[in-house]
Amino acid sequence: MTKKAVVLVSGGLDSATTLAIARDSGYDCYAMSFNYGQRHQIELISAKKISTSFGVIDHKVVSLGLGDIGGSALTDDSIEVPQSTSDEVAAGIPVTYVPARNTVFLSLALGWAEVLDADAIFIGVNAVDYSGYPDCRPEYIDAFQTMANLATKRGVEGQLIKIETPLIDLSKAEIIKIGLKLGVDYSQTLSCYAPDKEGKACGLCDSCHLRQQGFEAAKVGDPTLYTSV
Amino acid sequence: MTKKAVVLVSGGLDSATTLAIARDSGYDCYAMSFNYGQRHQIELISAKKISTSFGVIDHKVVSLGLGDIGGSALTDDSIEVPQSTSDEVAAGIPVTYVPARNTVFLSLALGWAEVLDADAIFIGVNAVDYSGYPDCRPEYIDAFQTMANLATKRGVEGQLIKIETPLIDLSKAEIIKIGLKLGVDYSQTLSCYAPDKEGKACGLCDSCHLRQQGFEAAKVGDPTLYTSV
Numbered sequence: 001m002t003k004k005a006v007v008l009v010s011g012g013l014d015s016a017t018t019l020a021i022a023r024d025s026g027y028d029c030y031a032m033s034f035n036y037g038q039r040h041q042i043e044l045i046s047a048k049k050i051s052t053s054f055g056v057i058d059h060k061v062v063s064l065g066l067g068d069i070g071g072s073a074l075t076d077d078s079i080e081v082p083q084s085t086s087d088e089v090a091a092g093i094p095v096t097y098v099p100a101r102n103t104v105f106l107s108l109a110l111g112w113a114e115v116l117d118a119d120a121i122f123i124g125v126n127a128v129d130y131s132g133y134p135d136c137r138p139e140y141i142d143a144f145q146t147m148a149n150l151a152t153k154r155g156v157e158g159q160l161i162k163i164e165t166p167l168i169d170l171s172k173a174e175i176i177k178i179g180l181k182l183g184v185d186y187s188q189t190l191s192c193y194a195p196d197k198e199g200k201a202c203g204l205c206d207s208c209h210l211r212q213q214g215f216e217a218a219k220v221g222d223p224t225l226y227t228s229v
Numbered sequence: 230m231t232k233k234a235v236v237l238v239s240g241g242l243d244s245a246t247t248l249a250i251a252r253d254s255g256y257d258c259y260a261m262s263f264n265y266g267q268r269h270q271i272e273l274i275s276a277k278k279i280s281t282s283f284g285v286i287d288h289k290v291v292s293l294g295l296g297d298i299g300g301s302a303l304t305d306d307s308i309e310v311p312q313s314t315s316d317e318v319a320a321g322i323p324v325t326y327v328p329a330r331n332t333v334f335l336s337l338a339l340g341w342a343e344v345l346d347a348d349a350i351f352i353g354v355n356a357v358d359y360s361g362y363p364d365c366r367p368e369y370i371d372a373f374q375t376m377a378n379l380a381t382k383r384g385v386e387g388q389l390i391k392i393e394t395p396l397i398d399l400s401k402a403e404i405i406k407i408g409l410k411l412g413v414d415y416s417q418t419l420s421c422y423a424p425d426k427e428g429k430a431c432g433l434c435d436s437c438h439l440r441q442q443g444f445e446a447a448k449v450g451d452p453t454l455y456t457s458v
Binding site for chain 1: 382
């Protein structure tokens with residue numbers, strides 16, 4: 001029987017590559033995205049395109065009142081998205097951090113994985129570029145795995161739902177190279193924190209800068225449409 | 230400064246008692262409930278009444294597309310809620326188990342706790358009566374705590390958000406006795422898995438049986454309105 005995986009697909013470069021890796025590893029893939037009051041819902045269109053490209057069995061977009069909770073520039077209109085003018089990404093935990101986001105997303109993926117009797121959950125967290133986020137670190141993922149083993153019917157019966165983080169130690173350039181090898185069309189993906197209505201990237205935010213640097217370092221063309229360049 | 234706690238309030242007997250305990254322990258309480266496609270949304274009315282009775286600072290009802298995921302008789306119309314005709318609660322993991330529910334709820338509480346800079350999250354899980362649910366066991370809660378410490382900004386800075394489970398080792402009768410001492414009006418609470426439209430309990434499901442047994446064992450009157458008796 002083919003193995004099944006729930007893959008968290010945000011619409012960004014990392015999660016698109018993660019989906020490509022999951023499929024390449026032989027999994028039947030079930031994509032999961034969230035409509036959580038993010039400012040730029042256009043990323044859900046990217047998530048759909050990517051999921052379709054990689055022939056997922058199902059793509060669920062779960063609505064989630066996370067915006068009610070506030071606390072992040074990505075969901076709370078009263079906090080401004082920072083635009084870094086240098087190549088340096090600010091140190092510390094960024095204001096774009098969404099409280100407990102990966103925990104919430106992984107938990108919902110865990111619920112779906114249990115219903116599907118899936119073998120794995122794939123998430124495109126990366127500890128290299130986004131070290132400011134506590135929930136992108138390997139020790140966090142390990143702790144989530146331990147908790148998940150105790151939380152689920154499947155775990156109780158001794159079958160794990162493995163949390164797979166294939167990008168965790170990769171640079172953005174390495175991620176892009178792997179994705180291109182596996183057929184990811186990065187023009188379908190959206191990384192920008194503040195895209196315009198047509199989905200064009202601002203070219204100014206931290207996320208755009210990391211993406212641009214990644215394409216430069218990978219020495220491949222950047223297919224992203226920017227408003228600012 | 231007064232300590233703050235996020236308290237998960239479902240509308241049931243256990244969570245009402247948990248809220249009473251949190252307030253009695255000196256916390257400013259922030260109640261959190263979920264609209265997750267449960268069949269009996271009338272429990273949210275109970276949650277509101279209970280939260281108001283105990284003077285919470287805020288009560289958030291977070292909408293959550295958990296029904297999309299399926300897999301439980303409590304959210305999936307294709308699975309029937311069992312009615313136990315004996316006093317015995319069926320062994321094993323019941324079909325009323327909602328996949329990863331406590332994990333999802335605790336994760337969202339964690340997000341709100343982080344935004345509020347809260348000191349604790351209170352959840353009314355109970356390992357005695359509901360031992361069929363893997364996510365009600367102390368070892369599960371411990372693992373969630375470890376994960377939460379690694380997941381959050383506050384945790385990274387060395388300040389824990391403590392997961393408090395004051396009911397975990399108590400019998401239903403003990404819970405009821407404590408709640409009555411702390412002023413819980415149990416007629417406001419709803420435990421039934423299949424209430425009618427007015428919020429009357431069926432008197433037949435496992436949850437009704439556990440509640441009835443609790444009031445009998447506590448030797449106090451059961452204020453619940455039942456349709457079947």
